[in-house]
Amino acid sequence: MTLSIMLAPLSWLKDYVDITLSPKQLGERLTEVGLATEKITKVDSDIIFEFEITPNRPDLLSILGIAREIAAIQNKKINLKSYEIKIPKKTTLPIKLNPNHKLFHRWTGISIENISIKPSPQWMQNRLIKIGLRPISNIIDITNYVMFELGVPLHAFDYDEIKGRQMTVEQAIGGEKFTSVDQKSYHLPKDAIIIKDSERIIDLAGIKGGLNSGISDDTKNVFLHVTIDDPILIRRASIALSLRSDASAIYERGTDKGGTLKTLARATQLVLEMAGGRVASEVYDLKKEAFKPWKLNLRLSRLKQILGITIPEKKVTGILNSLNLSPVILSKRSASKDPMRSFANAQDDIIECTIPTYRNDIKIDEDLIEEVARLYGYNNFPKTIPLGQIPTKQIPYFKDYRLEEKAKNILKSSGFSESYTYSLISEKDLVEAGWKTENVLRVDNPVSREFEYLRPTLKINLLKAYLQNKPNFKDINIFELGKVYLGKNIDEAKEVYFLSGITNTKNFFEVKGILERLFEELGSKEGPTEFIEILNEGIIFEINYSEIIKKVNLQKKFISLPKYPPIIEDLAIVASGKVNTKELMDEIKKQSSIITDVSLLDQFEETRTFHIMYQHKDRNLTTEEVAKIRSKILKVLKEKFNAMPK
Amino acid sequence: MEEELIQIKNSAVSLILEAEGLKTLEHLRLQFLGRSGRLTLEIKDIAKLPIEKRPEVGRLANEVKKAIEDTIANQELRIRQLTDQESGIKKQKIDVTAPGIRPNIGHLHPMTQVLYEVIDIFKLLGFQVADGPEIEADYYNFEALNIPKYHPARDVQQTLYLDTRKSKVAPGETILRTQTSNMQIRVMEKSTPPLRIIVPGKVFRYEQTDASHGFEFWQFEGLMVDTNITFTDLQGVLDYFVKKFFGEETRIKFTSHNFPFTEPSLEGYISCTVCKGKGCRFCKFSGWVEALGGGMIHPKVLENVKIDSFKYQGFAFGTGLSRLVTLRYQMDDLRLLTNPDLRILTQF
Numbered sequence: 001m002t003l004s005i006m007l008a009p010l011s012w013l014k015d016y017v018d019i020t021l022s023p024k025q026l027g028e029r030l031t032e033v034g035l036a037t038e039k040i041t042k043v044d045s046d047i048i049f050e051f052e053i054t055p056n057r058p059d060l061l062s063i064l065g066i067a068r069e070i071a072a073i074q075n076k077k078i079n080l081k082s083y084e085i086k087i088p089k090k091t092t093l094p095i096k097l098n099p100n101h102k103l104f105h106r107w108t109g110i111s112i113e114n115i116s117i118k119p120s121p122q123w124m125q126n127r128l129i130k131i132g133l134r135p136i137s138n139i140i141d142i143t144n145y146v147m148f149e150l151g152v153p154l155h156a157f158d159y160d161e162i163k164g165r166q167m168t169v170e171q172a173i174g175g176e177k178f179t180s181v182d183q184k185s186y187h188l189p190k191d192a193i194i195i196k197d198s199e200r201i202i203d204l205a206g207i208k209g210g211l212n213s214g215i216s217d218d219t220k221n222v223f224l225h226v227t228i229d230d231p232i233l234i235r236r237a238s239i240a241l242s243l244r245s246d247a248s249a250i251y252e253r254g255t256d257k258g259g260t261l262k263t264l265a266r267a268t269q270l271v272l273e274m275a276g277g278r279v280a281s282e283v284y285d286l287k288k289e290a291f292k293p294w295k296l297n298l299r300l301s302r303l304k305q306i307l308g309i310t311i312p313e314k315k316v317t318g319i320l321n322s323l324n325l326s327p328v329i330l331s332k333r334s335a336s337k338d339p340m341r342s343f344a345n346a347q348d349d350i351i352e353c354t355i356p357t358y359r360n361d362i363k364i365d366e367d368l369i370e371e372v373a374r375l376y377g378y379n380n381f382p383k384t385i386p387l388g389q390i391p392t393k394q395i396p397y398f399k400d401y402r403l404e405e406k407a408k409n410i411l412k413s414s415g416f417s418e419s420y421t422y423s424l425i426s427e428k429d430l431v432e433a434g435w436k437t438e439n440v441l442r443v444d445n446p447v448s449r450e451f452e453y454l455r456p457t458l459k460i461n462l463l464k465a466y467l468q469n470k471p472n473f474k475d476i477n478i479f480e481l482g483k484v485y486l487g488k489n490i491d492e493a494k495e496v497y498f499l500s501g502i503t504n505t506k507n508f509f510e511v512k513g514i515l516e517r518l519f520e521e522l523g524s525k526e527g528p529t530e531f532i533e534i535l536n537e538g539i540i541f542e543i544n545y546s547e548i549i550k551k552v553n554l555q556k557k558f559i560s561l562p563k564y565p566p567i568i569e570d571l572a573i574v575a576s577g578k579v580n581t582k583e584l585m586d587e588i589k590k591q592s593s594i595i596t597d598v599s600l601l602d603q604f605e606e607t608r609t610f611h612i613m614y615q616h617k618d619r620n621l622t623t624e625e626v627a628k629i630r631s632k633i634l635k636v637l638k639e640k641f642n643a644m645p646k
Numbered sequence: 647m648e649e650e651l652i653q654i655k656n657s658a659v660s661l662i663l664e665a666e667g668l669k670t671l672e673h674l675r676l677q678f679l680g681r682s683g684r685l686t687l688e689i690k691d692i693a694k695l696p697i698e699k700r701p702e703v704g705r706l707a708n709e710v711k712k713a714i715e716d717t718i719a720n721q722e723l724r725i726r727q728l729t730d731q732e733s734g735i736k737k738q739k740i741d742v743t744a745p746g747i748r749p750n751i752g753h754l755h756p757m758t759q760v761l762y763e764v765i766d767i768f769k770l771l772g773f774q775v776a777d778g779p780e781i782e783a784d785y786y787n788f789e790a791l792n793i794p795k796y797h798p799a800r801d802v803q804q805t806l807y808l809d810t811r812k813s814k815v816a817p818g819e820t821i822l823r824t825q826t827s828n829m830q831i832r833v834m835e836k837s838t839p840p841l842r843i844i845v846p847g848k849v850f851r852y853e854q855t856d857a858s859h860g861f862e863f864w865q866f867e868g869l870m871v872d873t874n875i876t877f878t879d880l881q882g883v884l885d886y887f888v889k890k891f892f893g894e895e896t897r898i899k900f901t902s903h904n905f906p907f908t909e910p911s912l913e914g915y916i917s918c919t920v921c922k923g924k925g926c927r928f929c930k931f932s933g934w935v936e937a938l939g940g941g942m943i944h945p946k947v948l949e950n951v952k953i954d955s956f957k958y959q960g961f962a963f964g965t966g967l968s969r970l971v972t973l974r975y976q977m978d979d980l981r982l983l984t985n986p987d988l989r990i991l992t993q994f
Contacts, residue, residue, distance in 0.1 A: 034902030054904035055798035235796040252798045306910075306942055306959060308876025366945060370910035373877065374902035378912055383882035388840060388872045390772030395843055396836040397829060399777035401765055408754055415750040419986035420757055422862050423780070423848065441781070442809040443822065447852060447861045454781075465986035473988050477752060480986075483780065483848070489813040490820050493781050505750075565709070620705060 004055075004249050005038070007131040008066050010047040012149075016067035016079055023047045029073050033374045035060060048130055056361040058253035061246075062151025065358070072322040072375060083265040085110065085283060093159055093221055093280035096166035101288035102230065103169050103193045104205070108260035109225030109284045110268060111159055115139065115277035117217050124274075139215045139222060142270045144246075151358065152226055152256055152263040153247035155203065159221035161213040164198025169205065171233070178204055181214040189240035193233050206234040206251045207243055221280065224267055226260040257291040258357025293354045297330070298368040301348040306369050308384060311376055313349060319375045320368070326354040403549055406521055407499060408481060414514045416479040416501050421461035423483060424451035433460045441485050441493055454485035458500035459542055466502050466538075476538075477503045481545060499545040504538035511539045523553030566596070566615035567626050571633070574606050575643035581608060584643070587636060588612065592629045594621065607646050647688075647695065647703055654684050655710040662717045668725055675718055685711060756994040757864060757983055760971045761846055764866060767890045771883065773842040773868060778829045780848055781808060784819050786828040790950045791907040799906045804852035806861070822850035826865045827907065830943075830962055833869070834951035839958045840872040846967055857979040864967035864983075869943070871953065871960030877910060877942055880961035884938060888916050891970070897923065899934065908941025908962055919973050928976065935973065938965035 013019065021029060027037035027049065039050040051066065059065035064078075071078045093111035119125070120141035128135050131148055135141050139156050147153045174190030178201055188194065188204065195203035202213035206229035215222065234251040238244050264283065271277065298320075304310050313329070320327035330350040355362045362368060373381075408418060424446065427437055430453055437453065446452040455461065458480050469476050479501035487493040503511065515528030526548060532541045575584065585598045594616050602609040614626050637643040658678045665671045678685050689707050692700055765775055784795075793799050803824035810817045829845040846866040853859050870883070881900065888896050897917040905911045916937045918929035925931040940963025945955035968980055975994075977983075982990055 032901045034904065036901070036903075055801065056904045056906075232796040235798065239796075249798075252796075305874075306877060308878035364909075364945065366909040366942070370902070373910045378881070378900035378902060381878050381881055383885045384876070384878040385771075385882045385886065386870060386872070386875055386879040388874055391774070391840045391842055393837070395774045395776055395833055395841070397776040397778045397833055399775050401762065401775055405762060408758060412752040412754055415752050417752040417988060417991040418755040418758060419991060420755050420984055421986055422984055423850075424862065438812075444807040444809045444817075445852060446806070447854060451861060461986070468986065469988045476988065477750075478986060478988070478991075479752075485781065490781070490808055490810055490815045491813045493808075495779055495781060 004053045004061060006051045006053050006061050006066070008049045008051065008063055009043075009127065009130045010049070012063050012127055012130075013049075013067050013070060016064055017071045017074070018076055019070060020074060023049070026070065030066075030069060032377065032379070033069065033073055035066065035069050043130060046130065055253060058250050058255055058360070059151050059358040061250050061253075062147075063149050065151050068324065072319075072324075075318075075322050078324075083262070083269045085265050085268050085279060087282055088279055091281045093223070094165065095159075095162065095223055095281060095284070096164075097284055097286055098166065098168040099286040100169050101286075103171065103233065104227045104229060104286075106228040106257055106260050106287040106291065107169070107225065107284065108227070108264050108286075109223060109281075110264055110279060111221065111223050111281035112268065112271055112275075112277045113159075113221045113280035115220065115222060115271060115275035117215065117219055117275065120145075120274055137215065137217070138274045139219070139271065142267055142274065143224075146263060146267045146270065147247065147250070150259060150263050150266060151250060152228075152259045153206070153250055154224060154226040154263055154267055155209055155247075156215055157202065157209070157213045157223045157225075158215055158219045159223045160219075162197045162202065162223060163200070166198055167202070168196045170194060170196065172201075172237075176201060179211040180204065180208040181211050182208075183211055186241055186243070189237055191233060192237035192240070193229055204237070205229050207238050207241070207245050207248045222271070222277075223281075224264065224271070225284075226263045226267075228255050228257050228260065231255075254360045256358035256360070257287075258293070261285065291357055293356050296353050296355055296362065296365075296368060298327075298351045298353060298365060298372075299348060300351065302365050303369050303372060306366065307373055307381070309381060311372065313351075315376070316372055317351060319372050320351065320353055322375065323371055324356055325359075325362075325368075325371070328352045403522065403552060403554075404481065407518060407545065408479075410514065410518045410521060411479045411499075411501060414477075415505070416477040416503070419462075419465055419478050419480050420482065421458075421465065421480060422451060423455055423485070425453055425455045425460055426450045427452055429460050429464070433457070433463075439488050441487060441490070456484055456486055457542060458482060458484060458498050459502075459540055462500055462502045462540065466504070475505045477501070477505060496547075497545040498542055500540070500542040502538060502540045506539060508532060508534060508539060511541055515541065515543070519548065522548055523555070524548050524551055526551075562615055562617060564616060564618070564620045566613045567621050567623070568611070568613050569626070569630070570601055570609050570611055571630070572607055572609045572646035573637060573643050574646050575608065575637070575641050577606060579641045579643065584608065584637065584641065585610065587640060588633050591633050591636060594625075595629070647691070648706055650688060651685075651703070651706050651710050654678065654688060655713055658685075658714045659717050662714070662721050665721060666725065668722065671718060671722055671725065678714055679711070685714065753992050753994050755983075755991065756971050756975055757967065759994060760974060761864075761866070761967060763891065764846070764887075764967070764970070765844065767887055768842075768844045768868065771842065771886070773844045773870075776829050776833050776843050776845045777847065778832050778845070780823050780850070782821055782823040782828050784821055786831050787821060787823050787825065790831040790947065791827055792944050792946045792950075793906045797906065799904075806850050806852050823847075824851055825849055826867045826964065827962070830867070830869050830907075830947070831951055834871070834948075834953060839953065839960070841960070842868075842870050844868045855981060857981070860968070860980050860984070862984070863980060865964055866967040866970070867962065867964030869960065869962045871943065871948075871958055873958055875960045877961070880912070880940055880942065880963065883961075884914050884940065884963060888914075888937065892916060892919055892974070895922065898937075903939060903941075905939060905941055907944050907947050909944045911941030912939070914938040914940070914963075916973075920976055928978075937969070937973065938963055940964065 023040050027040050031037045036052040038052050041048045053060045093113050099107050117137050120138040124145055125135040133144055143154050143156050172188040172192040172194050176188045178186045178188050193205040194201050195205055202210040229251045231252050231254050234248050238248045317327040330352045440456050441454040465478050466476055481499045483495050484498045485495055511532055512528055519526050531543045581600055589595055589598045594614050596615045597613040599611045601611040614621055634645050661674055692703055805824055806822045808820045826845045826847045833843055849865050850862055853861050885898050888898050899915050900912045903911045903913040914937050915934040917923035918933055918935050920926050920928040923933040925933045929935050943960045943962050948955040968983055
C-alpha cells in the first residue's frame, strides 16, 4: 500500500531494447537514474527485476517504459512495433458511447465479434506469471498483458451483456450496489466513476469491472476499450473502498493520454491472433482535445544556475535525445537582454524539447533540468560548499537548544537518565492515571488502541518506565523533556514542552534542590515545591519547561568581591513546628540590608539554627551594630511567631 | 605598629606551614599566641596608642590573630591526615586495581547526543534551528509542499488524523505532521532569504511498527535559500555533513529520486557504517546504506511562500534522526529508541 512495485523480466524487456549491460550493472545504473532496483532474481533461464516506481512516473509501470529508460542509459534506440487495425466496411456490433470528458478524458474502443475463449498461449502465460499475475483466459490475459506492456489500462466487456448497446459514463450517487468480476460486492462511494448500460451499472471505472458484463467462457463478442480516467476521482474512490488495482495505480499517476489508440491496436492484434474473430465496429475515440506532445524550452543558463556546473551543449542535447525529447537549439541570445532572468551568463542557448504524452511529469524547466542531471549522473557532479552570506537575522520559530542542553545536563549530573517515550498513549493508561478521555486530544485513525490519545502529561509514561525497570534495577532515576498536548479539542490544542522525572533514590529536599538549581541556572525566579509529588516508592516531578524558558534570564553580572570582612553568627531559635522555615528565614533577612545571607544550619526538635552573615560593602561592622540587628530579629520573631532564642 | 603586626603574621604563617610535627606546631603556637607570645605582647601595646588609632589597629590585630589560629588548625589537620595515611599504608595494602567509586551521574539519550552533534555541525555552516508544531494543518504538511489532496505521493506518508469532534475545524484538515518539512513553509512564509535553517522533530505516520518502521519517529531536515545555491552545493553540504558525523573516511553517493517539493531530487547513500563498505548483513551486502533525501526546492514551493523563484533558489534535505542514531550505534531496531529500559539508556 505504500510504494508501487513493478516486476520486469529481462526477456520481455529485450523485445524492446538491446541490453548490453549485465543484470547487476543494469540494476545499479537504473537505480542511479531514479528507477530503484530493489531485487534481481533468477527464474529459470530468465532474470526478473523488481523496481520501486516513484509516484511521478506512470510510464514506468510498464515494460515499454522501463525499456525506454534502459535505452536512454545505454544510448540505444527503442524497437517500436506498430500495429494497425483494419476497419471493415460493414460494422455489425456498433455501440453508443455517451462521454463525459471530465470523467474520461479520452475514451477509445472497438468491438470484435465471433471470438473463442480459451487459455492464452504458453508464452503469454509465462510472462504473466513472471510479473506476478495469474493467467485466466485469452481475452482477460490480453488486457492484463497489454496494460503491463504499454502502461495504459484497458478493459474487455462481453458485448452481448451491454444492454441497449450503449454505455454512459457518470458518477455514483453513493450507496449503489456493485458486484465485481471477482464476485465481491461493494457499496459505491459518492462520485466514483461508473459506466452504465441502458439498465444497470456494468463497470467501476479504473478500479474493477462488473460481474454482469465481464468475460465468461461463453462470450462470443467483445467490446474492448481504453479509457483515460480522471486521476483524482479514481484515487478518491479507491481510497474510499480500500481497493487498489494495477489499473488504479496507473490512473492515479495520470495516464498517457496520447497512448490509447496504440494500446487498442496492440490488444486488437493479439485478440485476433489468439481468439480469432473479426473487427466489428469502427474505432471509437472520444476526446476533449487532441492530446499531442507539447513543447517545453530549456535554457542552458538556467540549467547552469540550478545545477552549478556547465554541461556542454552537445552533451545536453545528447541526453535529451536519448530520452526521446527531440531537442532543437532555438537561439543564441545575450542574457542581459532577457529581463526575466537576472543572472548574467554567456551560456544561454535555448533548447526546445517536444515532450511525448507518456511523460506527463515533465512540465517545467526544472523537470527538464532533472532529466539532464540524472542521466549525466549525479555522481559526476563536483561537491561544493555554498558561497554567500551567512544569515544574521534570527529566524521565526528559532529554538535555542543550548537551554535545553543546560537543563538536561543538570538532571544528568544529578543522576537521572533520559528517556524518549511515545506521544501517543492508550485510553486505559489515561483513565488509570485519573484523566477523563474527553479532556484529551485524540487521533481519529490510531494504529492501535494502545496509541490513541496525545499525552497531556509525561508522568504516565515515566511511571510505566519505572515499573518496567523495577525488576532489573534497585535505583531508578529517569527523566524526559518532551512535548505534551494540552486542550480538550483542536481549537484549544497547545503543544508544550514538559520536563518530568521520577526517582526512588532521592528524598523530597534533594529533588527540590535539583529543581532549585535548575531554575537558578535558567534564571527563573520560580519555586519548585508545587511541581513535586511524593509517591509511595519515590518522588515524581513535572514542570512546564516552555513556561520556564519564556522568562529565561541568562544575563549574569559580576559583583565585586567584598572589601570588608563579614561577621557571621549562628542563631538558635525555638519555635513551633507550625511555623515554616521559609517564613522565619524571610523575616530574618528583612530586618537589615546588611544581612547578606541566611541559611538553615541545623534543625532539632523545635530548635532551628540559622547561619546569618552580616556584611557591609563600604565599611567594617562593629559588634555593637550587629548586636542591635540581632535584638531586632529576636524581637520580631517573638512578636510574629512567638519564637524564642535558645 | 601595623607593620609589626603584619610582620608577625607573615613570619608565623610561614613557620607554621613548614612545621612537620605536632610538637613543632605546639611550640609555634606558644611562641606567637602564648601568654608571652609575640602577638600577645604586641596586643598589650595597643593600649599605649592614641585613642583614635586604637580601633583600627585593634581590628588588624584581631585579623592577624584569627589568621594565625586558622593556619595552625589547618596545618594540624594536614599533619594528622598525613601520619594517618602513612600508618594506613603500612597497616593495610589497598588493591588499586579495584574499581573506583563513581559519582552518580545519569545518561543523556542517544537521540539527544546525536541531535546536539548534528546541530553543532550545521551551526558551523551558519544554520539556525527551528522548532514548530506537530499538530498541523494539511496545508503546511502537504499542499504547500506541492502534494495536493489525492496525490499518489501521499501513499508514502500515511497520515494520522486528529479527532475534530467538539471543535470548529473541518474533519481531515488537522493531522499529526508526517514530516518536518511543514517547517520549511512556516519559516519561509515569515522571512526572507538568505535562509539557512535546520529542523529536528518528531513525526507521525499511520504505519505498523517493525524493526525499521514506526508510527512515531524523529526526522531532521535542512533548508538553504539564496540567490546562488546550486545542486552541487547540496551535494557538498551533504558530503560535509556525513564526513563530519560518520567520519572522514565515509563515502557518499547519490541516486535520482522523486519528491514533489524538490526538483531535481536525490537520495543519498553512505558507505556502510559497520563494514566500511565491504558488505555485511547490516547493509544487505551492498556496502551502502540509505541515509538521506533532498533536492532543489521546487519553484512552486517557493511561490507558495511568496519567494521569487527567478531571483532565489535553494535546496532542502532530510533524514531520519532516528536512523542516524541507529546507524551511528549500529542498532538493529528503531523501537530501542523509545524503550525506557535503563539497560539500554545507561549504555550511552
